[in-house]
Amino acid sequence: MPSVAEPTPAAVPVITTAALFHPITLRGVTARNRIAVSPMCMYSATDGFATDWHLVHLASRAVGGAGIVMAEATAIAPEGRISPGDLGIWSDMHVESLSRIARSIRENGAVAAIQLAHAGRKASAARPWEGGRQLALEAGGWQTVAPSTVPFHDADRPPAALDAHGVANVVAAFEAATRRVTAAGFQIVEIHAAHGYLLHEFLSPLSNHRTDAYGGSFDNRTRLLREVVATVRAAMPDDAALFVRLSATDWTPGGWSADDTVALSRTLPALGVDLVDCSSGGLVRTQQILDGPGYQVQFAARVRREAGIPSGAVGRITSAAQAESILASGEADIVLLARELLRDPYWPIHAAKALGVPPAWPIQYVRAET
Numbered sequence: 001m002p003s004v005a006e007p008t009p010a011a012v013p014v015i016t017t018a019a020l021f022h023p024i025t026l027r028g029v030t031a032r033n034r035i036a037v038s039p040m041c042m043y044s045a046t047d048g049f050a051t052d053w054h055l056v057h058l059a060s061r062a063v064g065g066a067g068i069v070m071a072e073a074t075a076i077a078p079e080g081r082i083s084p085g086d087l088g089i090w091s092d093m094h095v096e097s098l099s100r101i102a103r104s105i106r107e108n109g110a111v112a113a114i115q116l117a118h119a120g121r122k123a124s125a126a127r128p129w130e131g132g133r134q135l136a137l138e139a140g141g142w143q144t145v146a147p148s149t150v151p152f153h154d155a156d157r158p159p160a161a162l163d164a165h166g167v168a169n170v171v172a173a174f175e176a177a178t179r180r181v182t183a184a185g186f187q188i189v190e191i192h193a194a195h196g197y198l199l200h201e202f203l204s205p206l207s208n209h210r211t212d213a214y215g216g217s218f219d220n221r222t223r224l225l226r227e228v229v230a231t232v233r234a235a236m237p238d239d240a241a242l243f244v245r246l247s248a249t250d251w252t253p254g255g256w257s258a259d260d261t262v263a264l265s266r267t268l269p270a271l272g273v274d275l276v277d278c279s280s281g282g283l284v285r286t287q288q289i290l291d292g293p294g295y296q297v298q299f300a301a302r303v304r305r306e307a308g309i310p311s312g313a314v315g316r317i318t319s320a321a322q323a324e325s326i327l328a329s330g331e332a333d334i335v336l337l338a339r340e341l342l343r344d345p346y347w348p349i350h351a352a353k354a355l356g357v358p359p360a361w362p363i364q365y366v367r368a369e370t
Helices: 052-063 092-107 164-183 198-203 223-235 258-267 297-307 320-328 339-343 347-354 363-368
Strands: 024-026 029-031 035-037 068-075 111-117 188-193 241-247 275-279 311-314 334-337
Touching (some): 035 347, 068 092, 068 188, 092 164, 164 188, 164 223, 188 198, 198 223, 198 241, 223 241, 241 258, 258 275, 258 297, 275 297, 320 334, 320 347, 339 347
Parallel strands (some): 035 334, 068 111, 111 188, 241 275, 311 334
């Protein structure tokens, strides 16, 4: 059978006066605008395998005009899944279904990105619409792991503390997962070190009570993430981009702070990181979040300004004017939208119209423009 050439992605539009629609190049990857689909778990995989749901969900956001479309937290190991419905990339067999998704995202003009994750002590949970609580072992749950034997919820089984061999296995699993997702055609890899999952658990003194080389001091608590970053970067093509998502603060006294985030972010460019995706919270149930429109933009602004690395802003960004203001004022280099892109997959097209920019309609949809 003759090979079929992959369709040429939509051309990068001419730079406009709206910062939101300026193309951005990170390493060897150029996105047509500064709008990214934030990774959002669908809890709809079977044994880690992507389904048609994931294909339609992600491809439709590329059709809708986003510059970067990021697939959800994808587990590097079976025990690293948040729920039994999480995507996985712990096996070569997972590559084929993810390849279809990456190809469709690219064919529709967006950059294909994916987030690699390990849920740590927050793994083995029911899907949100099934209650979200930790699953009993007899109900399909599994033993969780963490830096220390501190559970997320008092009623949870305590996680097993990773020993030196277990820590090394985590690094190796991130490396193998990276090779698989780049083989699948993803152009950006994001390391998930936020929201109370394993790498974040190592960062915060609230969850990391270790006394070895991975606990105690700031350098020790950040060691695992830095090792993962270096290993992932080495496993990626030179022209692929690497993001790290951080919870910029635990919103709890004595926890990981915005100052810690800036200090860590200063070390990341030398390790090959191209952008820090600034979220927050998720580590402890006692967090006190000061919520509101754009409430996490302050963290992206500090990282960009004080750490000298591109940043992404996420959280309660809903309007074109708001997104434009964040970028035009230099508070971030990209905006990542989540719920707003669930409500409206064509938000980028509508935002372009609101900002007076010619919308990048798919050629098949141009008849709807007038």
